[in-house]
Amino acid sequence: MPNVVVDTSVSLPATLSPGGARRKLWVVLAFGALTYEVEHGRLELDALGAQVDQEGGVVGGIENSLDRLERASDRRAALSERLPYDTPDDWVAVGSRPLFDEYERKLREVGTRLDPHLREEDVPLLRRQMEAVCVIAAPPVAAPAVPALTADPKDDPILYTALRADADLLISSDKHLVPDRKEELWEHEAGTVLALTFETLLADRLSGVDWDGIDGSWLTLAYDQSH
Amino acid sequence: MATTASKPQLLKVSEAAALLKVSEKTIRRWIEAESIPYLKLPSGSYRIPQGALLASLRGNYDLGAELRELDDRNADVTDEQVLAALSED
Numbered sequence: 001m002p003n004v005v006v007d008t009s010v011s012l013p014a015t016l017s018p019g020g021a022r023r024k025l026w027v028v029l030a031f032g033a034l035t036y037e038v039e040h041g042r043l044e045l046d047a048l049g050a051q052v053d054q055e056g057g058v059v060g061g062i063e064n065s066l067d068r069l070e071r072a073s074d075r076r077a078a079l080s081e082r083l084p085y086d087t088p089d090d091w092v093a094v095g096s097r098p099l100f101d102e103y104e105r106k107l108r109e110v111g112t113r114l115d116p117h118l119r120e121e122d123v124p125l126l127r128r129q130m131e132a133v134c135v136i137a138a139p140p141v142a143a144p145a146v147p148a149l150t151a152d153p154k155d156d157p158i159l160y161t162a163l164r165a166d167a168d169l170l171i172s173s174d175k176h177l178v179p180d181r182k183e184e185l186w187e188h189e190a191g192t193v194l195a196l197t198f199e200t201l202l203a204d205r206l207s208g209v210d211w212d213g214i215d216g217s218w219l220t221l222a223y224d225q226s227h
Numbered sequence: 228m229a230t231t232a233s234k235p236q237l238l239k240v241s242e243a244a245a246l247l248k249v250s251e252k253t254i255r256r257w258i259e260a261e262s263i264p265y266l267k268l269p270s271g272s273y274r275i276p277q278g279a280l281l282a283s284l285r286g287n288y289d290l291g292a293e294l295r296e297l298d299d300r301n302a303d304v305t306d307e308q309v310l311a312a313l314s315e316d
Contacts, residue, residue, distance in 0.1 A: 045264060136278070
């Protein structure tokens with residue numbers, strides 16, 4: 001199960017350009033998120049019950065969670081019916097508060113340049129789209145705890161998120177994170193992660209995916225509440 | 228990844244609020260409404276499994292309808308346009 005951290009060079013086009021190549025990756029990550037939610041959700045609830053058995057306390061809110069899991073299973077099935085046969089279902093995006101904040105900050109910057117496509121009231125909606133794909137949360141990171149890792153301090157929270165989350169890949173086109181524009185292995189006492197560009201990802205890691213057979217509009221199936 | 232199904236990562240109310248950028252009051256309201264799973268410890272404090280918490284985000288908003296509206300408006304926006312806007316930094 002590859003856990004990936006996606007920076008704004010991918011997440012912004014993925015959420016703003018419904019017909020783009022990065023949106024197709026977003027559909028695959030949403031498929032992975034649903035699969036993770038269905039497969040791990042019930043186990044997580046079971047583990048919660050086991051903890052009560054060991055340490056005491058009371059568990060609540062289970063009914064809504066079970067209902068949510070059933071609906072997630074239906075949405076996953078709807079998406080699976082349309083996706084090409086060999087589309088991976090185990091690619092999972094990792095999120096964190098610094099990652100979401102950076103997405104929102106960049107969104108506001110880019111928004112003024114893409115007017116009239118993007119309005120201020122769209123920002124929280126788009127942030128929710130970003131958060132919904134990131135099914136796993138990195139350990140909370142306080143800003144002062146982020147060490148200097150790259151030549152640009154603005155990139156450090158993203159890289160540190162990937163390292164702390166034990167992510168396998170960090171997808172980015174940032175010159176400080178991927179200096180050779182292909183891939184860069186980052187090693188730190190907090191962990192190790194391979195940073196690579198979107199193009200390298202598709203060529204080296206996801207070359208077997210039938211991208212022509214994926215439609216970016218199918219992302220709505222991952223969220224459609226009718227399922 | 229630290230979060231595994233067999234050993235859920237449990238968040239304090241303050242940590243859950245910080246993660247989702249909502250108030251602690253909102254998290255407590257979700258707990259009272261039983262809209263998210265929680266563990267109430269013998270001490271009376273709460274712990275929330277973060278996997279289920281993140282999954283619950285999808286239930287609090289109609290993400291599909293929001294996405295359709297955004298996509299309809301941005302149908303002609305390309306990756307290249309967004310990347311060009313990003314590169315102006």
